[in-house]
Amino acid sequence: MPVEFISATHITAATRAGSHNLAGFDPEYTRRFVRLLDDGGFDWTLVAYGSPAPDSLQLGQFVADNSERIKPIIAHRPGFQFPTQVAKAFAGLDRISGGRVGIHIITGGSDLEQRREGDYTTKEERYRRSEEFIEILRRVWTEDGPVSHEGEFYRFEDFQTDVRPIQDAIPVSVGGSSQQAYEVGGRQGDIFGLWGEPLAETREQIAAVNAVADAAGRPRPRIWNSFRPIVAKTKAMLANPEQLDAFSRRFLAGKSEPTNVGAVRLRAVAAKGELHDRALWTPLARELKGQGSTTALVGSYETVAAALLDYAKIGCDLLSIRGWDVYNDAQDYARHVLPLVRQELAHRDATGNAPVLNPDSRPQAALVGV
């Protein structure tokens, strides 16, 4: 599979470091942002979901309607809408968008957040529900004739629709870092999503997911890895981490530490050290308590491109990069980072894997403020 780039979809100019989508939804800003991604050569854009955020399927169509080629990968939390309806919504949007949609299943790591929209299940139940949910999606998308189902969480009789996707298989992505996430993702996912950890830890997680896929006799999921790069022309021009910390402190005032495994792992990585491998920098993750994708790759365009290639080499072929000053960063990534990574991969492909891109680049400790 080729390496593809994923962005996040930002919906208001108020978006800042670590901020949730609590500042409303500005269609004009969103349109500008999506056009930038589309023109800039991103392949996918994640349409996130949380209880304060807009309906992700509505936003997903808005993205598709305002772009030509970028593919919205739409986060969906099972448990709030019946799966037959969700399947039809994705199938309809697949037709509307000319076959561009993907679904990212988020099972839900926080009980408090689930209760905001009336879900009182346990995390274990939620993962079992997600698996049943994915099975139903695929049946509705692909089976002819009436579908009935009787499971632990869903029961229905004689459902039938002619609303079908264009794609042979709408890609289903699963994320998470708990054993249950590996299980569901390995058995059901076309894509498995991780947050940016050091190479060694990332390898371990990939192996865990692959082991489940192998045991189930399924193709291994593509690996999607998320970073928040901080790039500049030269090492000396790097953003001032103190300033970023100010944003995050404001956002985090009064918030408790997230307990989902992914967040706990990011905090553990941050506790081990500030700089890992070539350019993975963790103080922001620590400051933001590992809430979501919060690890940075810091360096010149070349250094960050080389760091992304390191991850491509261990099997991450979906590289999610989202910034801190999100609009301007997306523009910088598109202009300066995406072409470097693609050029290097094309070069390796053509020459039999001889790396040329800045092979020894690594920020000096003095420059990252440690």
Added chain:
Amino acid sequence: MPVEFISATHISDDHRKVGAGFGGFDPDYTRRFVHALDDGGFDWTLVAYGSPSPDSLQLGQFVANNTERIKPIIAHRPGFHYPTQVAKAFAGLDRISGGRVGIHIISGGSDIEQRREGDYTTKEQRYERSDEFIQILRKVWYEDGPISFEGNYYRFEDFETEIKPIQDNIPVSVGGSSPEAYDVGGRLGDIFGLWGEPLAETREQIAAVNAIADAAGRPRPRIWNSFRPIVAPTDELAWEKAHAILAQTKAAMAGAGGAALRRFGGGEPTNVGSVRLRKVAEKGDLHDRALWTPLAKELKGGGSTTALVGSYETVAAALVDYTEIGCDLLSIRGWDVYNDAVDYARFVLPLVRQELAHREATGNAPVLNPDSRQAVAV
């Protein structure tokens, strides 16, 4: 309130075939169809919902993205999607569309249909649930700060969003013909939806809804009435067309279309609205100026199935009759749906609007074909 016209939103050319059930979703056809409505001067278009059809909110945005002014009124069945999420979806779409959306609550008249998507409630429970659902929508749309709720059907804690509608009040429509429907619609609806019955029966239904609204101290809902007109340049040509459509419908019902309809409706629909349409059809083929019921009989009253038959002038006059008794949302949807929508837009909408403007300017002196009425013989 001014009189406004509502169309249905057709999504596949298969809908042209009388009695055809579900032919998938064809975005290109749908785009052409909504362009015709938008250009033709319709005010609203209903985005319907049933278990085989596309997600109505996805289709609703598609309608909005492909039009400039028409307002999608989006059917939604409570019970399948959590109300906080539905509220946000409508609020977001309201922003995307520049303040053009409405929601039409369908509580669900058929147990079999509900079970296709996993709902095993009774009809009484469904109306109670719709009531809670509408209350939650309005809280999410218009209350500030965290919201919690504890009802019989929904419970949640500390929900908060800044995804808010543009409109001061996203119109909520409720439909149905049972006492439960009148009750929920009268207490909570901004709009109440009916299927086309004769004037006398329609007056009764309006009075029932208004009585509830008055008792609750709320403004009376606007009344939305649905017809399937059959129009032509003359009454004679319209009747020829009507009998041709009836013959096609009978043939279709004997074949695959009937099978589809039987599957979808599970035999004769038992919801009160359908029972009432069948009863009207039993009383006679032609009512008032132009209301013709044999198609409703043939289609077992499954949905809006009564026709208004006649020349453009006759049908316009019949529609004006309904505005006189308080129906100011006139839903007209055809049988050969694309061509009929174009005909309505060209010939019927302007006549009705002209007549209403004339009456307003002259103090209510009717000029439109005041005595037009079909001879019972045709």
